[in-house]
Amino acid sequence: MFARVSAAPFRLETPRSQRQREAGVLAVLGWLSAFPGETWQQCWEASGAEAAGDWRELISTEAISGCPSDAPTPPLSVGLLVLICADVIRPSLRWLLSFAPARKSLTREMARTRDTKVFSVMDHTCVTEQVGLLASQRAMIHISVIMAAKGGRVADIEVGDCVELAEITGTLPKDSHGTVRSPLFCQLLLRQGVLGKDAPAALAMFCGRG
Structure with missing residues (x-):
């Protein structure tokens, strides 16, 4: 599995950036290996990461396999991002x-590693339809989040x-950037x-009663 996430399309051209990415992946896997589960997803679920305020605070250098206690912590967020885009881990x-x-760089990496052509088409649509930058970025983030949690392509x-x-975001604080504010x-x-020919044409119709 590590060989797969270290190769194209996940591999970066810059050697230094790639070394950091590999260090992050190994650190996350080393930490998760201490938890029960037959898959990395099961280890992730058993780790308690999603119940923590910041999952990275659960990890000490001692918890990372082969990492000395006085060593700097590897780029954990980068490592998790790679594992998410490779569909090794699916956070909720x-x-x-x-x-x-967790959403930082998610859209860019999903577009680069999982569905380049479709993301390019959607980005072009936003440009030609003169959609605001912030609105288009949030729409792409929501699509990327679904892919990260459910697997697969667009x-x-x-x-x-x-x-x-939409139901989950309705329970989040109004100032949360994860909240759906647009049906874009x-x-x-x-x-x-x-979504198919019979899909509702508006977000309100997805979530309405009746």
Whole structure:
């Protein structure tokens, strides 16, 4: 598995950046290996990371396999990002929406490693339709979050995923950047033909009663 996440499309061209990325991946896996589970996903769920205020605070250098106590902590967030994009770990939608650092660079890496062409088309759509930068970025983040939590590509997103995301964000603080404030992410998916011909045309119709 480590060989897979160290190769294309996850590998970076810059040697130094790639070494840091590999160190982060090894650190996260070394920490997770202490928890029960037959898969890395099960280890992640057993770690208590999603219940913590900041999962990185749970990890000491002593907990990382082969890392001396006086060594600097490897880039844990980068390591987790690689494992998420490689579909090794699937954090929950709620955690991804609630913990802002987990969304840093997520869209860029999902586009680079998992679905380059479709993200490029959606980005072009936002530009040609003169969508504001912030609105388009948030829409792309919501699409990326669904992919991170559910696996697969943009084409694998279902109506139920959009409903679940909208319901969860409705329980988050209003100032949360993870909150759905625009139906744009649904509209982009509809433009791609992802949700099917019978999908509702508006976010309110996804979440309404009756």
